[in-house]
Amino acid sequence: MTAMTVVSRRGFVAGGACACAFHGGSAAAADARIAPASMTALAPPGFRPTDTDERGIWHASERLEEEVSSSELLVKSPAVQRYAKDVVDRVMGDRARETRVYVVHDPDFNASMAPNGMMLVHTGLLARMRDEAQFAAILGHECGHYLRRHSLQQWRDTKTKSAIMAFVQAGAAIGAGVTAGIGGDGRSWIDLADSINGSLALSMLRFGRDQEREADAYGVKLIDTAGYPPEAAGEVWAQLIAERRASAAARRKKYRDRSAGALSTHPANALRLADLSASSRELRDVVVTGRRYDACKARWNDAMAPIRADLLAEQVRLNDPGASLYLVNALAGDGWTGLLRYNEGEAYRLRDEAGDAARASAAYAQAVALTDAPAEAWRAHGYALLKQGQGAAGKDALSRYLAARPAANDAGMVRFTLAQ
Structure with missing residues (x-):
C-alpha cells in the first residue's frame, strides 16, 4: 500500500477537509463560533450502526483498517504506537475502547478518523507538535468528527x-x-x-465548514476535560500559519490563506485561530474544583526521542527550506541540540543559495560541538571541512562517523574518501 492509497481511500471513507461548500445567509451567521459546551455525542457509547448507509461506511472502514494494520507505512515503533493510543484514550475518556490508532509515515500535517473508530496519525503531525497538549488538540478535533458522526453526513451527501x-x-x-x-x-x-x-468529486472528499467548526469546538472541550490547557489548539494553528508564511517568504511568494477562498470548506485560518482562542478562554473561565492543566511537555519529548531524527529528516527531504528552517528554529526554542543543528545545516545545503554552503558548514560545526550530535553530523562536517581544504580535520570527522556507523549504506564511499 502506498501513501496515496491510504490518503485517497481515507478521503472517501473518513473524510478530511472540505473543498467546495457554499452557505446561504449572511457571512456572519455562517461563520459564527460554536460554543464548546454545546457539543455532545450523537451516538451512545458502544454504538454499532443499524442504518444501511452507516453499515456500508463502517464495512468500508473495516476493510481499510485491515490494510492499514499490516501496511509498510506503519511506524515501526510499538512504543510510539502505544503512546499515540494512550493520548487518544485520555481525550476520549470513557469511550476510549472504541478507538484504534495507527501512526503512519507521511510528511503531511494531518490526522483522520474513520466512523468505525480507526484513527490515522501522520508523522508530519508529530514533527510539528511542541508538547502532548498540542498533539491532543489535533486528535481531539478528529474525535469531534467521530463523535458527531460527520462521516455519515458526508456519505449521504456523497450519494446525492x-x-x-x-x-x-x-x-x-x-x-x-x-x-x-x-x-x-x-x-x-x-x-x-x-x-x-x-x-x-472534490466536495465529496472532505468535511464542510460547519462540520469543521463543530470538530474544533468539540476538540477543545475534550482536551479541556482531559486536563490539557485548552489554548493548545490555538497554538497549533498559530504555528501552522507562521510556518506557511515562512515557506512562502523563502520562495519569494506572497502568503495566501487557501482556506479563506469561497471554494474552501475549512474556516479561514485567522478566523479559526480567533474562534479557538475564544473557546479556550470560555473554558478557562469555568472553574472546576480540582482541575489542573498540564501540557505534558517532558512526556512528549521522551515519547518522540526515538523517532525525532526520522521526523526531522522526513521534513527536510521535502526541500521546503522556509518551512524546514522555521520548524528547526521553533523546536530550538527549548534549546539547541546536535540533531537540530545538523538538520539546520541540511536545510541550507538543500536550498543551495548564495552563502548557504557557509551557513551549512557553520551549522554542522555547531552540531558536532554538542554532546548529542548524530553520527551524520560528523559526516556532513567532515565533507564540509574537506571542501574548505582542511584535509586532516575533515578525515578525522569522517573517521568518527565510520566509528559510529561502520555498517552505514555509504560506509564504502566514506572509506574511499579517506583513502585518497
Whole structure:
C-alpha cells in the first residue's frame, strides 16, 4: 500500500477537509463560533450502526483498517504506537475502547478518523507538535468528527452528488450525440460534464465548514476535560500559519490563506485561530474544583526521542527550506541540540543559495560541538571541512562517523574518501 492509497481511500471513507461548500445567509451567521459546551455525542457509547448507509461506511472502514494494520507505512515503533493510543484514550475518556490508532509515515500535517473508530496519525503531525497538549488538540478535533458522526453526513451527501454526476454525464452523452449528428463537435458537452463532476468529486472528499467548526469546538472541550490547557489548539494553528508564511517568504511568494477562498470548506485560518482562542478562554473561565492543566511537555519529548531524527529528516527531504528552517528554529526554542543543528545545516545545503554552503558548514560545526550530535553530523562536517581544504580535520570527522556507523549504506564511499 502506498501513501496515496491510504490518503485517497481515507478521503472517501473518513473524510478530511472540505473543498467546495457554499452557505446561504449572511457571512456572519455562517461563520459564527460554536460554543464548546454545546457539543455532545450523537451516538451512545458502544454504538454499532443499524442504518444501511452507516453499515456500508463502517464495512468500508473495516476493510481499510485491515490494510492499514499490516501496511509498510506503519511506524515501526510499538512504543510510539502505544503512546499515540494512550493520548487518544485520555481525550476520549470513557469511550476510549472504541478507538484504534495507527501512526503512519507521511510528511503531511494531518490526522483522520474513520466512523468505525480507526484513527490515522501522520508523522508530519508529530514533527510539528511542541508538547502532548498540542498533539491532543489535533486528535481531539478528529474525535469531534467521530463523535458527531460527520462521516455519515458526508456519505449521504456523497450519494446525492454521485446521482447528480451520473445524471450530468448521461445528459452530456446525449447532447454530444445530437451535436455530432448534425455535424458539430460534441466534445464540448463532455468537457462541461467533466468540469461539473470534477467540482462535485472534490466536495465529496472532505468535511464542510460547519462540520469543521463543530470538530474544533468539540476538540477543545475534550482536551479541556482531559486536563490539557485548552489554548493548545490555538497554538497549533498559530504555528501552522507562521510556518506557511515562512515557506512562502523563502520562495519569494506572497502568503495566501487557501482556506479563506469561497471554494474552501475549512474556516479561514485567522478566523479559526480567533474562534479557538475564544473557546479556550470560555473554558478557562469555568472553574472546576480540582482541575489542573498540564501540557505534558517532558512526556512528549521522551515519547518522540526515538523517532525525532526520522521526523526531522522526513521534513527536510521535502526541500521546503522556509518551512524546514522555521520548524528547526521553533523546536530550538527549548534549546539547541546536535540533531537540530545538523538538520539546520541540511536545510541550507538543500536550498543551495548564495552563502548557504557557509551557513551549512557553520551549522554542522555547531552540531558536532554538542554532546548529542548524530553520527551524520560528523559526516556532513567532515565533507564540509574537506571542501574548505582542511584535509586532516575533515578525515578525522569522517573517521568518527565510520566509528559510529561502520555498517552505514555509504560506509564504502566514506572509506574511499579517506583513502585518497
